[in-house]
Amino acid sequence: MNRRISLMSSILPAIILLTTLANGQPSGGFGRSPQINPDKTVTFRFNAPNAQDVKLSVQSEKAPVQMVKNERGSWSVTVGPVKPDIYPYNFIVDGVQVMDPGNMHYFPNERFKGSLLDVRGDSSLIHSMRDVPHGTVTYELYPSAEGTTGTVLVYTPPEYDKNPKQKYPVFYLVGRTTDTEETWFKVGKANLILDNLIAE
Missing domain, CATH: 2.60.40.10 (Immunoglobulins)
Structure with missing residues (x-):
């Protein structure tokens, strides 16, 4: 019982602190x-x-x-x-x-x-979410020439994993200036564009 009270007494200040921080954020x-x-x-x-x-x-x-x-x-x-x-x-x-x-x-x-x-507009927009098969976007890590670890996002088309012998072309999208590896997907919607083009 004493151990439980001791544990609660150590956790309670942290809970109060987190609640205070949360309440300090814009609601x-x-x-x-x-x-x-x-x-x-x-x-x-x-x-x-x-x-x-x-x-x-x-x-x-x-x-x-x-x-x-x-x-x-x-x-x-x-x-x-x-x-x-x-x-x-x-x-x-x-x-x-x-x-x-x-x-x-x-x-x-x-x-x-x-x-x-x-x-959002109608489905005529090339980056719109359409009722078509969708590919997969994965985050991959790679060692860079500078000795650090970089991140790259890889898009693979629908049914990619079901056809391991199928060969696909590789298309590289490189962000400009200060864009990150996520920009083409979160802003440019590259995965939805490719889904729609493949479906056409």
């Missing part, structure tokens, strides 16, 4: 962000009660857009209609660029970190 209770509306306008929200100025910087707009603060300290703005595509964006909070804490999708880049807005 999603102020509404979904981004919210894509039926008319293809998009509503962005950001919870920052102590901020003096918040703007939205999104690739679909020519310049940063001023956001409006409500009585609860939540900032919001609606833009568009937005043409179906994928757009990086972030919030400029008192001059500092920050990602959207309400959006788990981000732009993989070594220089900047932006959130991603995916405005």
